[in-house]
Structures are given as C-alpha cells and as structure tokens.
Amino acid sequence: MSNEFLTAIYQTLKQVPAGRIVNYGRLALAAGYPGYARAVGKALHSLDEQYPDVAWWRVVNREGRISTNCPVHTAIEQRQRLEAEGIEFDDRGYISWQRFGWLETSELEF
Numbered sequence: 001m002s003n004e005f006l007t008a009i010y011q012t013l014k015q016v017p018a019g020r021i022v023n024y025g026r027l028a029l030a031a032g033y034p035g036y037a038r039a040v041g042k043a044l045h046s047l048d049e050q051y052p053d054v055a056w057w058r059v060v061n062r063e064g065r066i067s068t069n070c071p072v073h074t075a076i077e078q079r080q081r082l083e084a085e086g087i088e089f090d091d092r093g094y095i096s097w098q099r100f101g102w103l104e105t106s107e108l109e110f
Contacts, residue, residue: 001043005033008031009027009028009044010047013059014053014055018055018085019087019100020100020102021058021059021064021087021095021097022058023059023060023062023064024040024041027040028040030103040059045070056078057078063094064095064096066078066082066093082095
C-alpha cells in the first residue's frame with residue numbers, strides 16, 4: 001500500500017464524526033479509491049499508536065456489522081467504542097444505516 005493511499009484513507013476517516021459509521025467501500029470511494037474496500041481493511045489493520053486520532057472503530061461492513069478479527073483492534077473493543085459514541089446495535093448485532101450512517105453515495109462527487 002502506498003503512503004498516498006494510507007494518507008487518503010486516514011484523512012477521510014478523520015472526517016467521520018463521532019456517532020456515525022461508514023463501510024469499507026464507501027470510505028474507499030470517499031477517499032478517491034473506488035473498489036478498494038479490502039485495502040481499507042488492511043490499512044485499518046496496520047494502524048498503530050502513531051495514529052491515535054484515526055477512529056478505526058467507525059468502519060463496519062456494508063451490512064452495518066462489525067467484521068474485524070484483528071487481535072489488536074478487537075470486535076469487543078470496537079463495539080464498546082461505538083456504543084460510547086451513542087451508536088446502538090439491534091438484537092442481531094446490526095447498526096442502522098438510516099440512523100448512524102455517514103456520507104450517502106449521492107453526496108459524493110465523481
């Protein structure tokens with residue numbers, strides 16, 4: 001992954017406000033890298049203490065669920081951080097895109 005890609009992803013993710021979520025694909029699109037959803041996951045996995053202001057926990061899968069299996073950024077920690085920001089999960093572990101989603105596709109400039 002290039003430094004340009006990482007910078008674009010991290011800078012875009014910094015724009016997601018507390019209490020909102022974005023999925024991997026939409027984050028890639030907003031950062032100028034359509035089709036790079038998997039690379040976003042890898043970029044978030046490689047985050048460390050060097051980037052404390054990048055809210056990796058606000059990125060979930062397109063279904064509105066936590067999908068991480070990272071031993072450093074765990075699903076339990078992600079859920080706790082999201083709930084601390086006021087995000088609610090339903091009984092199945094889903095988050096409502098209508099209530100908590102950030103950046104609708106129609107808002108993106110192509």
